[in-house]
Amino acid sequence: MSAAENDLRIQTAASKDDPDRSLFPLETMQMLTKLRPFVHKFLKEASNMFEMHIYTMGDKAYAIEIAKLLDPGNVYFGSKVISNSDCTQQHQKGLDVVLVAESVAVILDDTESVWQKHKENLILMERYNYFASSCRQSGFGAKSLSESMQDERESDGALATILDVLKHIHTIFFDSAVENALSSQDVRQVIKRVRQEVLHGCKLVFSRVFPSNCRPQDQMIWKMAEHLGAVCCTYVDSTVTHVVALDLGTEKARWAVDHRKFLVHPRWIEAANFRWKRQQEKDFPVALPKEKSKENAGTAATKEKNEANADAACDKYEGEERRKQ
Numbered sequence: 001m002s003a004a005e006n007d008l009r010i011q012t013a014a015s016k017d018d019p020d021r022s023l024f025p026l027e028t029m030q031m032l033t034k035l036r037p038f039v040h041k042f043l044k045e046a047s048n049m050f051e052m053h054i055y056t057m058g059d060k061a062y063a064i065e066i067a068k069l070l071d072p073g074n075v076y077f078g079s080k081v082i083s084n085s086d087c088t089q090q091h092q093k094g095l096d097v098v099l100v101a102e103s104v105a106v107i108l109d110d111t112e113s114v115w116q117k118h119k120e121n122l123i124l125m126e127r128y129n130y131f132a133s134s135c136r137q138s139g140f141g142a143k144s145l146s147e148s149m150q151d152e153r154e155s156d157g158a159l160a161t162i163l164d165v166l167k168h169i170h171t172i173f174f175d176s177a178v179e180n181a182l183s184s185q186d187v188r189q190v191i192k193r194v195r196q197e198v199l200h201g202c203k204l205v206f207s208r209v210f211p212s213n214c215r216p217q218d219q220m221i222w223k224m225a226e227h228l229g230a231v232c233c234t235y236v237d238s239t240v241t242h243v244v245a246l247d248l249g250t251e252k253a254r255w256a257v258d259h260r261k262f263l264v265h266p267r268w269i270e271a272a273n274f275r276w277k278r279q280q281e282k283d284f285p286v287a288l289p290k291e292k293s294k295e296n297a298g299t300a301a302t303k304e305k306n307e308a309n310a311d312a313a314c315d316k317y318e319g320e321e322r323r324k325q
Contacts, residue, residue: 026065034130034146035069038154042163043076049170050106053080053098057114060085092116103186106169108162120188123165126158126274158274165276169194196229198272203231207245207252209266225269242281244269249289 022035056063063083086097093114110127129135132144172190210219243256256263268284
């Protein structure tokens with residue numbers, strides 16, 4: 001625990017009688033936990049649309065303690081609390097223990113890999129990295145929210161964003177049921193349709209975002225963009241709307257600038273995926289190439305030449321692919 005987080009523990013003990021507190025010590029587990037901003041309003045509004053369950057890969061004791069914090073009045077969940085001991089497959093979550101039809105189940109989780117059989121039901125949540133330990137576990141390199149003395153805003157944080165998405169999905173599902181039998185409705189198709197609206201109309205080209213020995217079509221960020229409704233391709237032409245790059249030193253990045261196309265960092269796609277909304281491109285700028293020292297100028301020039309040759313080979317290969325199409 002960092003020094004800042006130890007201070008939080010002390011503050012938590014001092015404010016234990018505050019009804020609006022969001023930090024809670026779980027003494028029997030030697031843990032300090034933090035409720036995400038907006039969570040109580042989220043649960044209240046979501047309960048008007050859905051029957052809700054808690055599903056965690058933690059043990060039963062942890063699940064029950066968290067349920068008490070989220071639902072102290074036992075209004076939303078009751079006995080619908082599922083832990084790792086209830087799972088029928090190791091390290092995997094499944095709807096078989098929820099006892100609900102897959103066609104009407106919506107899953108909120110920050111870990112996609114545990115839902116291998118139900119990815120079409122999943123709305124992937126942005127992980128809440130409030131504590132430094134959470135950042136380390138998830139491989140997140142930046143400071144945690146607690147170390148930065150910050151937190152998500154209630155008005156436009158992750159839960160407020162996803163609540164709007166849930167309302168949209170719920171409306172489409174039941175509006176369609178007016179014209180068709182409810183039994184024929186499938187929420188997975190509604191989720192897919194809403195997700196594809198996010199980057200609809202965008203045509204993306206990636207520039208040196210992927211390893212040179214990999215097929216770009218197999219890369220996660222390419223697939224993510226397609227799931228969001230974008231068209232991804234390997235060549236530039238007048239129909240391209242965005243070039244996705246890590247720095248300005250590539251031929252395609254310079255082409256985007258010259259032709260007044262959007263030039264964005266890959267995080268633009270990731271943000272759209274979590275926010276379910278096309279983000280402002282200006283908020284995801286591409287960095288200038290790192291300056292090279294004079295003593296390494298010769299080496300750098302050779303490297304640039306090799307990279308230019310690699311780009312030319314790529315462009316040639318892409319051109320051949322385009323002609324085949």
